Amino acid sequence: MNQSIRNTLHSLKEKYEFEIIALTDTTNSRGNFTFKWKYVFGSENQRWKRMELRKGAGLPGLVLKTGKSLVIQDVHKIYDEEGLLSYPILYFEKVKSFVAMPIWSDDEVVVGVLVLGNRQPSQISELKYEALKTDVEETLRIEILKEMMAI
Amino acid sequence: MKTQDLTSLLKAMFHQSKEMIIFVDRHGEIVYMNEEAQTTLDERDYDRNQFVNICGHCLGVGNNDSYDCSNCFLLSREKLTFQVYMRTQSGEKAAYVANFQQIDHENNISVFTLNPLSELMKQQEFEHQKLLTQRIIQAQENERKRISRDLHDGVTQELLNLLIEMRLFKYTLDREELDEKIKNSEDTLSYLLDYVRNISVELRPASLDDLGIEAALKTHFKWTEKQYGILVDFDTNLKSQRYQPEIETVVYRVIQEAVFNAAKYSESDEVSVKLQEVLSFNAVHIHFEIKDEGNGFIMEDDPKGSGLGLFGMQERISSVNGTLNINSEPGVGTKVEGFIPVEESIV
Numbered sequence: 001m002n003q004s005i006r007n008t009l010h011s012l013k014e015k016y017e018f019e020i021i022a023l024t025d026t027t028n029s030r031g032n033f034t035f036k037w038k039y040v041f042g043s044e045n046q047r048w049k050r051m052e053l054r055k056g057a058g059l060p061g062l063v064l065k066t067g068k069s070l071v072i073q074d075v076h077k078i079y080d081e082e083g084l085l086s087y088p089i090l091y092f093e094k095v096k097s098f099v100a101m102p103i104w105s106d107d108e109v110v111v112g113v114l115v116l117g118n119r120q121p122s123q124i125s126e127l128k129y130e131a132l133k134t135d136v137e138e139t140l141r142i143e144i145l146k147e148m149m150a151i
Numbered sequence: 152m153k154t155q156d157l158t159s160l161l162k163a164m165f166h167q168s169k170e171m172i173i174f175v176d177r178h179g180e181i182v183y184m185n186e187e188a189q190t191t192l193d194e195r196d197y198d199r200n201q202f203v204n205i206c207g208h209c210l211g212v213g214n215n216d217s218y219d220c221s222n223c224f225l226l227s228r229e230k231l232t233f234q235v236y237m238r239t240q241s242g243e244k245a246a247y248v249a250n251f252q253q254i255d256h257e258n259n260i261s262v263f264t265l266n267p268l269s270e271l272m273k274q275q276e277f278e279h280q281k282l283l284t285q286r287i288i289q290a291q292e293n294e295r296k297r298i299s300r301d302l303h304d305g306v307t308q309e310l311l312n313l314l315i316e317m318r319l320f321k322y323t324l325d326r327e328e329l330d331e332k333i334k335n336s337e338d339t340l341s342y343l344l345d346y347v348r349n350i351s352v353e354l355r356p357a358s359l360d361d362l363g364i365e366a367a368l369k370t371h372f373k374w375t376e377k378q379y380g381i382l383v384d385f386d387t388n389l390k391s392q393r394y395q396p397e398i399e400t401v402v403y404r405v406i407q408e409a410v411f412n413a414a415k416y417s418e419s420d421e422v423s424v425k426l427q428e429v430l431s432f433n434a435v436h437i438h439f440e441i442k443d444e445g446n447g448f449i450m451e452d453d454p455k456g457s458g459l460g461l462f463g464m465q466e467r468i469s470s471v472n473g474t475l476n477i478n479s480e481p482g483v484g485t486k487v488e489g490f491i492p493v494e495e496s497i498v
Contacts, residue, residue, distance in 0.1 A: 033342050033345060034377075044418075045420055046420045047379065048380055049380065050376050050377065050380040050381070050382065051377060051378070051380040054346075055342065056304065056308075056309075057305075081456070088378065088380065092380065
């Protein structure tokens with residue numbers, strides 16, 4: 001657990017007023033197709049600790065595959081209860097609105113997926129998303145890359 | 152209004168009604184009965200010229216195929232809309248909705264009317280069946296959709312990826328760069344292999360047929376933990392015993408469904424599964440229990456999902472003559488327990 005990444009995540013969660021913030025593992029190395037949630041704050045249970053994420057599946061899998069951010073203001077407008085089960089982090093944390101974004105390394109590899117969510121539908125304006133994205137790039141991304149360099 | 156005589160109308164009604172109308176005295180002796188009753192009820196054993204007793208025709212009061220005389224209508228002056236079983240001419244028993252009312256207090260004469268229940272039940276049964284079929288078809292369609300999407304989004308896309316990657320091989324002149332690309336394609340291929348394996352295991356684990364319930368469940372629980380993050384505490388005394396394939400499938404599927412329900416609804420971090428071969432009443436049984444200490448639910452409430460899951464479990468269990476018990480209490484948790492009789496385990 002990297003203390004500066006923790007602090008950064010905490011302040012992002014506070015600043016942009018999200019109830020839950022989650023970041024996946026960065027080790028998506030060759031021959032290893034599964035990765036895990038590494039930091040989750042604001043969770044209601046321990047399930048995320050045991051979850052194993054696959055490249056093409058689940059919310060992080062989707063973000064990883066497309067390399068694009070996802071901003072959803074009300075999950076029930078898009079998924080039904082059964083469909084939501086394919087995104088366990090949303091289902092079990094009762095997330096109703098969220099931002100999910102990939103974090104890129106300098107050589108254009110996704111080194112982590114960040115999810116910020118609320119437990120009720122909420123307006124996430126373009127302005128807010130852009131500010132968040134810039135903030136993540138300037139703080140969290142740097143911390144993650146620093147950690148990777150250290151290893 | 153009074154263009155016809157009431158007596159003649161009543162007579163016509165008595166004789167032509169499709170409802171059985173029987174007049175009885177207080178001992179149950181039949182005073183009169185209409186044509187419908189005469190043609191329906193079993194009279195072979197009786198002398199038609201004599202008064203006969205209703206008890207010769209009646210099997211008892213009750214429902215759901217359990218009936219007796221403890222609630223006999225003859226003991227009351229009036230008993231409305233109750234279910235009674237009668238013996239018909241063909242010697243079969245049939246259920247009727249009956250009314251019993253005393254109409255002549257002086258002579259203690261009562262009228263007993265009977266309407267066949269089977270028609271009503273048939274209609275209800277039919278409607279129920281229709282609804283069920285619709286749901287099953289819906290579930291089947293959803294499952295197909297899921298598999299199709301899995302194949303399309305996962306397998307097809309990755310294969311296409313691979314195809315493009317490999318096409319580029321011939322334009323790569325630098326040996327090191329080519330090695331890198333080959334390595335990448337290799338990774339994609341082994342990822343694909345993993346992916347396809349996952350799909351097929353999810354559909355039906357080969358280990359269930361090859362290695363038995365215990366091995367298949369262990370694999371499945373590992374998958375459940377990774378997928379839904381719920382810890383499955385599995386305790387079994389089954390080593391590698393084998394049973395008839397249909398019993399193994401039932402045990403596997405029912406436990407799978409119960410664990411899935413726990414993962415989905417309990418909001419608990421842990422579920423315990425016990426699977427045991429036990430000796431009860433001098434016969435070998437498979438006993439299993441899936442228990443969580445999560446949310447629980449009110450048993451009488453409408454199901455949260457389609458309700459097909461619980462129904463499917465019951466159906467599967469009864470197909471192998473087993474019994475299933477589901478107990479749940481809000482805030483306490485849920486327990487699903489099953490017993491299946493088995494022959495001696497086959498090696």
